[in-house]
Amino acid sequence: MGTRKLAGKESRQGVVIGGSGLVGGTIVNYFKSKCPEPIDVLAPSSKKLSIREPADIHNYLQEKKPDFIINAAIANINSDEQLSYEVNYLGPLTLARASIKLQIPYIHISSAATLELGMDIGEDRKKQFTTGMSNYTRSKLMAEKTLEYLFRQEGLDYTLIRLAAVYGNHDHKIQGIHRMLFSVADESMPVLFTKRGVLHSYSNCRKLPYFIHHTLNHRREFAGGDYNFVDKDPVELVDLIMTIKSYLQLNIPKEICVPYVLARSGQKSVGVLLKLLRKFGLKAQLPSELVFLKQFYVSQTLNSDRLRNSSFADPAPDETIYSRLPEMILYYIDRWSHQNLISTYNEEMKLDKDFIETFQHNPEALMGAAHQGAVRTVGGEVGWRSEQQADSDARPEEAHG
Ligand SMILES: NC(=O)c1ccc[n+]([C@@H]2O[C@H](COP(=O)([O-])OP(=O)(O)OC[C@H]3O[C@@H](n4cnc5c(N)ncnc54)[C@H](OP(=O)(O)O)[C@@H]3O)[C@@H](O)[C@H]2O)c1
Incomplete structure (x- = not known):
């Protein structure tokens, strides 16, 4: 080279x-x-x-x-x-x-x-x-x-x-596994579209x-x-979803698995309905991951x-999707809440009241701080929230403390 x-x-x-x-x-x-x-x-x-x-x-x-x-x-x-x-x-x-x-x-x-x-x-x-x-x-x-x-x-x-299925913290489009996390967090997954015992690699x-x-x-x-x-180890989809649900302390999805034939026909009917709605100018689409609906019902472990x-040595041999879930959940919930994509956590994730007050009534104070190079560090002064680690995917070792 x-x-x-x-x-x-x-x-x-x-x-x-x-x-x-x-x-x-x-x-x-x-x-x-x-x-x-x-x-x-x-x-x-x-x-x-x-x-x-x-x-x-x-x-x-x-x-x-x-x-x-x-x-x-x-x-x-x-x-x-x-x-x-x-x-x-x-x-x-x-x-x-x-x-x-x-x-x-x-x-x-x-x-x-x-x-x-x-x-x-x-x-x-x-x-x-x-x-x-x-x-x-x-x-x-x-x-x-x-x-x-x-x-x-x-x-x-x-x-x-x-x-x-890739897990990590840079998914700006909300796809794959992060779409599933989103659906649970958004409480838009009432039941499970998979069956018990289905395993996948991550x-x-x-x-x-x-x-x-x-x-x-x-x-x-x-x-x-x-x-x-x-x-190394595959993960059961039901268990993963239920673990996310318990971290988020939600009541749904219920641990009821919808059989594939039912999910498939449901998917088709919703597809027809959305096509109809588009004729009235309403733009809505099924998540693209549903191309892989069958895969939610069949194991694939690599x-x-x-x-x-x-000769490659794993830099973090103990790190798995389970060990990263808490941090990923915090990262994405924070991100989606601020983008107003989900409302469930708005109360808990609300911006600092002082910051909102300053932003609404005294933007000059924020600008003054920014002009002095204090964009992320004004902290107590104007109540700026601390920023979530957006680039945490670059630091495996730090995740282990
Ligand atoms: N995410 C998963 O769960 C997963 C699972 C298995 C395999 N993979 C593989 O991982 C790879 C990356 O996937 P990802 O999830 O990171 O995808 P992604 O988040 O959707 O990113 C796709 C990237 O491709 C770029 N791109 C699209 N069209 C392009 C073009 N014509 N010329 C140049 N760049 C173009 C996009 O750029 P713009 O944003 O500028 O369009 C974007 O940067 C793919 O090979 C995928 O098959 C991903």
Whole structure:
């Protein structure tokens, strides 16, 4: 890998695609504030560099000449065929070809959606293409197969990291597991849309950049490999939801599991109703995760032996979704309450009364403090609330005190 000067030191420079997303944001955060080596990362927005535009990719990479590329971009999960194909398949293909040309590693983030359902699913148990699979799954699977082809045929130096349900603190869109947390917190999940005994694997977003960094430093070991990056032990969905409910001290969801056929037909009826409402100008959509409704009823646990038998050392071996739940719940409830997305906790999470008073009646006091550089520290003076750690995903070790 090439090196360049950064603040007087030899450094590497990488490009992260999808750096505004949950996964990409955590990766950028790590390299910017946590990485022990001088590695600089550039994270162009999709407006600046859309991976749907081969010319954008070409021009950007030619100009920057990075030492590695990490791709954590995806089209929205319920995107149509064209967008899924362009962002999830053609984009990675163009990035991979550019990596071959520049002779740099390409780190690709993929999804457990490409693997079979069932227990203890290893990296080799990829799904077969079927007409019924979602656009997301098909396009991700196509990308996985093409990257393998480019590795064998054209010498692509790549590592594929496959994630299951991701937990972490940078989800600005409220998707996946955080959508479930949101539904419980918002009290919009009266009963359970799963069945007892259904297990899934979970991926700790905060640990992922440590693995990426490690693979970049050990290309001989990791080139051409794909890795299920999941916590060792799977988790029962019913238990997870009930644990969240008990932390939030709510009365619902009730521990009643709705059978799949009923949930499926309910989903279809609501879909028809929403279509009808749209004719009257009311815009409403079912959460995109419902593409995966079936998955709430079927176990999928990934085997992570390949990861555990590699030279990578887990930076926080005891950290699991359960150990992180209290902190994640606080982070998201605070965030969603301030965005007025949920009302349940408004009383508890209310801003400091003094602050509200000052904001409404004496904005000059806040401005004065801000002009003196005291935006977050005015504390007692004007009653500013202390800010929740927004970048806590960059600090696994601090989570253990
Ligand atoms: N979240 C999960 O639970 C989960 C589970 C399994 C696997 N994964 C995998 O993890 C990766 C990242 O997912 P995520 O949850 O972080 O997604 P996300 O939060 O939705 O972020 C997606 C990112 O992709 C960018 N993007 C979209 N279209 C683009 C384009 N045309 N050009 C460049 N960038 C574009 C977005 O940028 P803009 O915001 O600017 O559009 C955003 O930064 C994906 O490979 C996904 O398959 C995620």
